[in-house]
Amino acid sequence: MRSILFVSIAFPPKFDSEALQVSRYFKYLKKECSGRLEIDVVTSALPTLFMPVDDSLKPVDSGYRQKINIRIYENKYVNYILRKISPSLIDRPDSKNSFFRQWKKVVHELNHAPSVIYSRSSPTSSAIMGMKLKEHYKVPWIMHLSDPWTDSPVINFSGRVKKINEGFEKECFEKADKICLTSHQTISFYKKKYPAYGDKFEYFPNVYDAEDILPVINSPQNKKLRIVYTGGIAGNRSPEPFLKAILSLPQSIKNELEVVFSGIADRQNIALFEKYKDPCIRYIGSLATYKEAIALQQSADVLLLIDFPIKEKEHRMYFLSKLLDYMIARKYVLAVTGEGSVCWDVINHKMGRCFEEQDIAGLADHLALLAGKFKTDKTFFLVNKIDAEFDAAYNAKRLFNLVDSMSTAETYAS
Numbered sequence: 298m299r300s301i302l303f304v305s306i307a308f309p310p311k312f313d314s315e316a317l318q319v320s321r322y323f324k325y326l327k328k329e330c331s332g333r334l335e336i337d338v339v340t341s342a343l344p345t346l347f348m349p350v351d352d353s354l355k356p357v358d359s360g361y362r363q364k365i366n367i368r369i370y371e372n373k374y375v376n377y378i379l380r381k382i383s384p385s386l387i388d389r390p391d392s393k394n395s396f397f398r399q400w401k402k403v404v405h406e407l408n409h410a411p412s413v414i415y416s417r418s419s420p421t422s423s424a425i426m427g428m429k430l431k432e433h434y435k436v437p438w439i440m441h442l443s444d445p446w447t448d449s450p451v452i453n454f455s456g457r458v459k460k461i462n463e464g465f466e467k468e469c470f471e472k473a474d475k476i477c478l479t480s481h482q483t484i485s486f487y488k489k490k491y492p493a494y495g496d497k498f499e500y501f502p503n504v505y506d507a508e509d510i511l512p513v514i515n516s517p518q519n520k521k522l523r524i525v526y527t528g529g530i531a532g533n534r535s536p537e538p539f540l541k542a543i544l545s546l547p548q549s550i551k552n553e554l555e556v557v558f559s560g561i562a563d564r565q566n567i568a569l570f571e572k573y574k575d576p577c578i579r580y581i582g583s584l585a586t587y588k589e590a591i592a593l594q595q596s597a598d599v600l601l602l603i604d605f606p607i608k609e610k611e612h613r614m615y616f617l618s619k620l621l622d623y624m625i626a627r628k629y630v631l632a633v634t635g636e637g638s639v640c641w642d643v644i645n646h647k648m649g650r651c652f653e654e655q656d657i658a659g660l661a662d663h664l665a666l667l668a669g670k671f672k673t674d675k676t677f678f679l680v681n682k683i684d685a686e687f688d689a690a691y692n693a694k695r696l697f698n699l700v701d702s703m704s705t706a707e708t709y710a711s
Contacts, residue, residue: 309351425469
């Protein structure tokens, strides 16, 4: 029988934004493949650094024919020291590069040669593993990139590290048979960068699981307007513009607000909660599981989204996976993002409102408006429509059709 080799470091039950996307695609892909196409999996062994196990994702970790676990050799303290000494010693293309360097182990352990290889990145070491296995088995390879690679303004590669990543990116784009990207903006960007590969690009967005959608219910019985943020806070992806807007409000309006931040935060951003300290603002740290994040979102009247601040409009192509969690929560979304970004296009005047990070006054005025709405019309904060374009089952079916069409005649005959 034909088979797909699913390659992803971020495979369930790991808890990570990419792992959640992998879980959703895999959950429905295996349903499409049932009886028609076998699935084998290559992933990293547990534990994997910065990807803790989420017990709620364990049920997704099933339904494959064979799973190969590759141990990644890394340590957070060693990573820190190496980046201080010379980043090019570790970011080749990332700290998990020992994963793809063990591709021969996969060949040795894999019981059945694949018909098609499908790799998911990030981390981009997953893509290089896919490329190495494509070269060995000489079968079609579909490379999925959840985020831009060397042109990422978030990672901001430079020097020797940028050259290393540029080399890997160019090789992967050349050798991949199809390249799946999460936004139309990203596809347009790469068509300009690699015009010879324009026919390789396919649109496969980040997705939600329709089974997680809760029915529209009355707004939570909060005494104050409850604004919730769930997600990472690090580097220049900062809550500072929003905190400034909160503190600029009259005390009478702040008395009507409850703002809750959760998620992993670095030191400089944790310090901001002390700098802009106010009784209406709480930072509760990181949540242990995805289910806890969903429960916190459901307690909100307004969900806050903070995007990466990107100056160049052509680089505003990130599709934050958090947006899908907010979508299925069916709550009003207030976003700090750049005009023309993927988040702006999906949210503004559809799921809520967007403001650029420098528009502190606009944010403050809108917070005052929301506080007023909370007193007069709580149904204002409920969002009824969810775009089927981002449904996991729908996109997994599209992915199956792509895989099916790329299966070689020789493999099919066997």
